Amino acid sequence: MKIPRLTTLVPVVILVLLALFPLIGIPLNWLNYLFSFFIYLALATMWNLLAGYTGLIMLCPHAFVGLAGYTMAIGTWVGVPFQAGLIAGAAVAALFALLISYPVFRMKGIYFAIGTLVLPEALKAWFSFWRPVGTAYQGGGAGYAVAGVAGFTLGDKYWLALAIAAVSIFVVHIILRARLGLGLTAIRDNENTAASSGVNIFRLKLSSFLIAAFIMGIAGAAYYIHNPRIQPTSGFNISWLLLPLMATVIGGEGIEEGPIIGAAIVTFLRFLLADYGAWSLFIQGIILVVVVVVMPQGIAGLLRQVGAYRLPLRLFKAAEAKIHKT
Amino acid sequence: MSETAVLSIDRVSKHFGGIVAVKDMTFEVQAGEVLGLMGPNGAGKTTLLNIIAGTYSPSSGRVHFCGRDITGLPAHKLCHLGIARTYQIPQPFTSLSARQNILVATEYGGKKAAGMEHDKIFDLVNLSEQKDMPARDLATVSLKRLELARALASNPTLILLDEIAAGSTDAELPRILGIIEEIHKxxxxxxxxxxxxKVMVEAVDRIIVIDKGEKIAEGTPGEVMKDEKVIAAYFG
Incomplete structure (x- = not known):
């Protein structure tokens, strides 16, 4: 029998342990926190794919979250079950990404960033008066409840979010080790040289943009299964941008484990500071500034720099050698 | 256009706003030829390379490559068709190793017949010992060699070399001449x-001299150096 490598085994073991949590009766609050963590993790991992590996400072995750959430919510009122709506929402987010790709990819650097930043604002305005189905559910307004999610337990939602986060990490892991990852890194490092080496810049940027939009959409829609009421001000809220951005920058941009560390910190801070309202953002902002100044490559970058992974890796290798001997 | 021409530039002009960088340029490059482009700073040489490589489209005129009209095609398509270029100021993929740098060109350079093995390319440009170093740690001299390696890796028919000898010491020149000779072979x-x-005179079959975006002389190195317009352009 072939013994799997420990570096493969460890993530699988962690995944299985996390999947067991709802079954062993851990406090419901924990499941709630972890649910948020998984959603933020999926968003941050995708934001890192764009900003860290493709060089696209994309500032419209809230467009994808809002569109996917709205698609799913509206769908539940016209007979589409939320499970199908989840996929449909992600598809709509990806379709939106496809539609805007031609104009926004004509802009570079900071212009691309600003070009993407205005889109969710436009969508927010649109969804504030557009009401395709049904009557206002609470005396007017443009919000929608997500119907038919009552039977979906917290455990189910937790597993869904865990699966989305795991898939997002796995997708980036595969991309980085494939031809696509090489091309994306080339684009990030130097667009001109990439083009003259035969890289079709538009097509590669579009690939990572569509993947990110789809997974951000599905993560956003999953959030609205758990919090089954969407409004323009929540779906298209700028915090859907700030969370993955902070998680990625604090954790380490362009580093695979960066968003994992960052998302954990951002989730922790969010619940720790939940009672302090506006102060919460202020404190998070200060932390962001300190991280950028003290560790420009984020926490994961610092860990790599000081060689924090050397000891565990050496232990892994030693253990592996031992297993193979017996 | 003659049948053996790999590259044909036909009345090409390029304006940037009101500034004329290349004006009504016409010439051909034959298969297997080494053509030198010469001219004072700002004459339009690099602009011309950028037009051939697809970084810019010309404001007017046509460019043909192996009989095909390639005017205005994007850079990556031209690479697939068989045009590779080096940059005057090295433009590496800084976070990638030298080996990965040229892997980009072989992976994305198009479905042409397999080119040289990477190790042979590194041997040729004398970069074998540094091939696993990240490009950001390479010295300028090595980066210039990496430019060459990357250009060769996509196995081009036509290779555009933008000042590969600039900044080299006299002792390094024979090596550079040797590389050009190898590429030619x-x-x-x-x-x-x-x-x-020294590189210009020894490596090329023919020279075209450009000044203020216009061709002012054309011929063998010996002929061109005696041309009065060339002397005037360089020494005023």
Whole structure:
């Protein structure tokens, strides 16, 4: 029998342990926190794919979250079950990404960033008066409840979010080790040289943009299964941008484990500071500034720099050698 | 246009706003030829390379490559068709190793017949010992060699070399001449922009002299150096 490598085994073991949590009766609050963590993790991992590996400072995750959430919510009122709506929402987010790709990819650097930043604002305005189905559910307004999610337990939602986060990490892991990852890194490092080496810049940027939009959409829609009421001000809220951005920058941009560390910190801070309202953002902002100044490559970058992974890796290798001997 | 022409530039002009960088340029490069482009700073040599490589489209005129009209095609398509270029100021993929740098060109360079093995390319440009170093740690001299390696890795028909000898010491020149000779022997067509006279005179079959975007002289190195317009352009 072939013994799997420990570096493969460890993530699988962690995944299985996390999947067991709802079954062993851990406090419901924990499941709630972890649910948020998984959603933020999926968003941050995708934001890192764009900003860290493709060089696209994309500032419209809230467009994808809002569109996917709205698609799913509206769908539940016209007979589409939320499970199908989840996929449909992600598809709509990806379709939106496809539609805007031609104009926004004509802009570079900071212009691309600003070009993407205005889109969710436009969508927010649109969804504030557009009401395709049904009557206002609470005396007017443009919000929608997500119907038919009552039977979906917290455990189910937790597993869904865990699966989305795991898939997002796995997708980036595969991309980085494939031809696509090489091309994306080339684009990030130097667009001109990439083009003259035969890289079709538009097509590669579009690939990572569509993947990110789809997974951000599905993560956003999953959030609205758990919090089954969407409004323009929540779906298209700028915090859907700030969370993955902070998680990625604090954790380490362009580093695979960066968003994992960052998302954990951002989730922790969010619940720790939940009672302090506006102060919460202020404190998070200060932390962001300190991280950028003290560790420009984020926490994961610092860990790599000081060689924090050397000891565990050496232990892994030693253990592996031992297993193979017996 | 003659049948053996790999590259044909037909009345090409390029304006940037009101500034004319290349004006009504016409010339051909034959298969297997090494053509030198010469001219004072700002004459339009690099602009011309950028037009051939697809970084810019010309404001007017046509460019043909192996009989095909390539005017205005994007850079990556031209790479697939068989045009590779080096940059005057090295433009590496800084976070990638030298080996990965040229892997980009072989992976994305198009479905042409397999080119040289990477190790042979590194041997040729004398970069074998540094091939696993990240490009950001390489010295300028090594980066210039990496430019060459990357250009060769996509196995081009036509290779555009933009001042590969600039900044080299006299002792390094024979090596650079040797590399150009090797590329020539592989049957590749070369267009060379160079300020280092020794390289220009020894490596090329023919020289075109450009001044203020216009062709002012054309001929063998010996002929061109005696041309009064060339002397006037350089020494005023």
């Amino acid at each position: 592989m049957g590749k067509t070369v267009v060379l922009v160079e300020h280092v006279m």
